[in-house]
Amino acid sequence: xxxxSAVAKRYPGGQEALREVSFSIxxxxxxxxxxxxxxGKSTLLKLIPAIERPSSGSxxxxxxNVGALKRxxxxxxxxxLGLVFQDQKLLYDRSVYDNVMLPLAFxxxxxxxxxxxxxxxxxxxxxxGREKANPVQLSGGEQQRLAIARAVVNRPAVLIADEPTxxxxxxxxxxxxxxxxxxxxxxxxxxxxxxxxALVARYGRRVLTLSQGRLA
Amino acid sequence: xxxxxxxxxxxxGAALRRLARAAGILSALVIGVALSLPAGSYALLESLRALTxxxxxxxxxxxxxxxxxxxxxxxxxxAKLRADRRIGAVxxxxxxxxLKELKQVAGISEVIAAIGRxxxxxxxxxxxxxxxxxxxxxxxxxxxxxxxxxADALWAQRLAALEGIGRVxxxxxxxxxxxxxxxxxxxxxxxxxxxxxxxxEVSKLIGATDAFIRRPFYYxxxxxxxxxxxxxxxxxxxxxxxxxxxxxxLAESYxxxxxxxxxxxGDALAIVLFAGVLGWLGAQLSVNRHLREIEPA
Numbered sequence: 001x002x003x004x005s006a007v008a009k010r011y012p013g014g015q016e017a018l019r020e021v022s023f024s025i026x027x028x029x030x031x032x033x034x035x036x037x038x039x040g041k042s043t044l045l046k047l048i049p050a051i052e053r054p055s056s057g058s059x060x061x062x063x064x065n066v067g068a069l070k071r072x073x074x075x076x077x078x079x080x081l082g083l084v085f086q087d088q089k090l091l092y093d094r095s096v097y098d099n100v101m102l103p104l105a106f107x108x109x110x111x112x113x114x115x116x117x118x119x120x121x122x123x124x125x126x127x128x129g130r131e132k133a134n135p136v137q138l139s140g141g142e143q144q145r146l147a148i149a150r151a152v153v154n155r156p157a158v159l160i161a162d163e164p165t166x167x168x169x170x171x172x173x174x175x176x177x178x179x180x181x182x183x184x185x186x187x188x189x190x191x192x193x194x195x196x197x198a199l200v201a202r203y204g205r206r207v208l209t210l211s212q213g214r215l216a
Numbered sequence: 217x218x219x220x221x222x223x224x225x226x227x228x229g230a231a232l233r234r235l236a237r238a239a240g241i242l243s244a245l246v247i248g249v250a251l252s253l254p255a256g257s258y259a260l261l262e263s264l265r266a267l268t269x270x271x272x273x274x275x276x277x278x279x280x281x282x283x284x285x286x287x288x289x290x291x292x293x294x295a296k297l298r299a300d301r302r303i304g305a306v307x308x309x310x311x312x313x314x315l316k317e318l319k320q321v322a323g324i325s326e327v328i329a330a331i332g333r334x335x336x337x338x339x340x341x342x343x344x345x346x347x348x349x350x351x352x353x354x355x356x357x358x359x360x361x362x363x364x365x366x367a368d369a370l371w372a373q374r375l376a377a378l379e380g381i382g383r384v385x386x387x388x389x390x391x392x393x394x395x396x397x398x399x400x401x402x403x404x405x406x407x408x409x410x411x412x413x414x415x416x417e418v419s420k421l422i423g424a425t426d427a428f429i430r431r432p433f434y435y436x437x438x439x440x441x442x443x444x445x446x447x448x449x450x451x452x453x454x455x456x457x458x459x460x461x462x463x464x465x466l467a468e469s470y471x472x473x474x475x476x477x478x479x480x481x482g483d484a485l486a487i488v489l490f491a492g493v494l495g496w497l498g499a500q501l502s503v504n505r506h507l508r509e510i511e512p513a
Contacts, residue, residue, distance in 0.1 A: 049421070051512050072426070079423035089418050103422045105226065108219035150422070 001027045001158060001189045002048055007057035009043050009213075017043040019213045021057070025191060027157070030184040032200045033193040035210035041193040042086075044210065045162050048191070049081050050074050062157065079107070082151030082188075084161035088143050090135040096122070096146055097131040103154045121153040122146075125179055141172030148179055158189045165194055173199055223428065231435035234408065235443065243404045244440050247397050247491065248447025254390035255479070255487050256452045261382050262483075263476040268375050277353050279340040282363040283311075289361050290338045296359060297342055302352050304343040311336045337363060394494050397444065401437045401498025402505075408433065409506045421512045433503045434496060441495020445488035453478055 003024040009017045017040045025031055033041050046052040047059045050066050059066040062080060069077060090099055100121055104114040122128045125145035127138075135143055144164055151159060159180065165173035177192070177199060184190045194200060200207055209216040234240055279297070281290055290308065297306045309317075314336040319325045328335070344352050353367040409416065419429055460475045467474045479487065 051421070075420075075423045075425045075428075077423075078421065083421055089414070089421065091415055091418060093415075102418065106223060106424050106428045110218075111222075154423075 001025050001029070001062065002191065003060045004044075004047075005058050005060075007047065007054045007059060009040075009047065009052060010055045017213055018047075018054075021210075021213075021215055023208055023215060025189060027189055028184070028187050029206065030181065030190040030203075031192075031206040031208060032203075033191065033208045033210060034195060034197055034200055036195060039210040040213040041195075041210055042162055045160050045191065045193050048158075048160055049078050049083055079103075079154060080156050080158065082148075082154070082156040082159040084144070084147050084151045084159070084164050086163040086166050088135075088147040090143060090146060090150075092134065092136050094134075095131065096127060096133050096135060096138070099135060099146060100149050100153050103150060107154055117153055117155075121149040124152070124182070125149045139172075141168050141175065144168065144172075144176055145179065148176070152183060152188075156188070158191070159183060161190075161192045163193055163195070165196060165199060170199075174202075177203065224431065227428075227431035228435050230432040231439055234432070234436055235439050239404070239407075240436075240440065243400060244443035245447055247400055247440065247444025247495070248451060250393045250396050250400075251444055251448035251487070251491055252451035252455070254386060254393055255448045256455055257382075257386045257389060258483070258487075259452055259456060259479050260476055261379070261386055262479065263474075264382075265379060266477070267474055268379065276368045277342050277344060277349065277356060278366040278368070279342060279356050279362055280364040280366070281338045281361060283335075283337045285338055285361060285363075287338075293359065293361050294340060297340055297356075302344060307341045309339045309341060311338050314339065394490075397441065397491060397494045398498040398501070401440060401495045402502040404440065405433050405437060405499050405502035406506050408436070409502070409510070413510055416507070416510045417512050420510070426507070429507065430503050434499050437495040437497075437499025437502075438492050439495070441498075442488055442492040444495065445491030448491065449479075449484055449487060 005022045007021045008019050011017060021040075021044065033044060035041050043052060047054055048061055048066065050069055054067045057067075061077065064077060066077065091102070097118060100118040101114065104117060107114070109117065119128060119131075122131060125148050127142060127145055127149060130138065130142070135146060138146060148161075148164070151161075161180065164176050164180075168176065173196065180190050180192060181203065235244065279293070281293065287310075290310075294306065294308055297303055311334050315328065315334045318336065319328060342356075349367055353365050356362060357365040416429055456476045456478055463475060478484070
């Protein structure tokens with residue numbers, strides 16, 4: 001589903017974020033990417049939706065070579081991916097419901113079907129009762145769950161989350177990971193970056209450990 | 217297809233809501249005021265052109281005989297004039313007739329009485345049927361028994377030249393204020409893009425195409441331009457109504473029913489559409505310039 005081969009990423013200025021990274025995530029797999037801050041976790045995840053392009057090597061997502069994609073093809077790649085960010089990137093000028101509706105605006109769903117999907121996504125993350133609230137009114141954990149609802153509303157094949165549990169207490173963090181596990185159980189491929197080794201250890205899934213840009 | 221239409225409808229609705237806010241209304245007003253200048257000038261110029269078109273329909277040449285000419289000389293010249301194929305109608309005005317006409321002008325009769333004799337010569341007024349009026353006037357001036365020739369074409373030419381200057385001025389005004397419209401739209405869209413930075417970034421991250429992101433801005437530019445055009449027409453209509461109210465007594469004193477006319481529906485529509493196209497152009501330039509700067513990182 002996602003496969004890296006000999007991927008390197010150098011930022012302008014010569015900083016090497018990733019070196020010779022090769023791995024492959026099978027469809028339906030759930031894997032964690034761990035490592036210290038600055039080990040290259042975020043860079044690795046950003047290569048998958050083509051937010052960053054590899055300096056060398058190839059990133060294959062769903063059979064597409066992401067590094068070689070034309071600018072115009074990138075939106076269609078991203079529609080098949082669910083992205084969850086550390087800073088959620090929610091829009092605070094609209095309600096919880098409208099945040100979840102955002103990805104449905106440019107999908108081909110009829111309005112009724114879009115509304116049904118938005119409510120289903122909110123239901124799965126336990127926010128169905130908060131539709132009319134503004135994201136500002138939500139707790140940190142709820143905001144992160146809202147970000148997940150937005151990421152899954154288009155039913156992507158792959159979910160990618162960058163530090164989704166950072167800044168959360170252990171209980172809220174576990175709840176977030178449980179939600180990802182639940183999506184994985186219905187067939188979604190999931191890749192989660194986190195520096196929380198204790199959390200990772202509890203789930204007994206595959207772990208990719210990055211250290212100074214290399215996979216251990 | 218229905219999804220595509222729905223997206224356009226949503227983008228249109230979003231643009232309309234943005235325009236309905238204070239900032240949008242204010243920009244449309246600014247555009248309207250700017251456009252009312254060339255639109256108003258156009259209306260004035262067109263009204264004057266309609267007036268001068270009536271006046272210069274038949275360019276006339278006045279042929280004056282010497283003061284001492286006999287009536288027989290006049291008749292001989294009249295025959296020659298009527299024989300000339302370049303000449304349409306020929307009207308003879310005897311010096312007595314001319315004097316009678318002149319005396320009707322207020323204040324002149326005393327002057328004539330002071331002179332003590334008729335200072336006016338016999339004259340022919342001929343209308344040129346075709347061809348260059350200056351050449352005809354020159355030829356008539358060379359005929360024996362003709363003292364002086366005066367072609368009305370001269371003032372008609374001057375009027376035409378003035379109208380030409382007016383037209384060039386109008387063109388310049390329209391070009392300048394059209395550019396201002398594009399600039400105003402460019403800037404409003406730039407500000408909108410800046411305030412919607414987060415929304416644009418998130419949209420790009422969740423797979424919105426460039427076309428989807430641009431669409432509401434294009435619609436906004438178009439709608440703002442159209443609204444500005446309508447405002448401009450409103451200003452022109454109000455200004456013309458005011459001008460005409462003041463003009464009526466003046467026109468009546470000349471025995472004229474002249475008034476400044478609002479542009480005909482076709483022209484008015486063209487002004488509004490032109491403003492819309494310029495607004496769309498401003499949006500296009502602004503979106504091209506500013507949207508690429510927002511990339512998720």
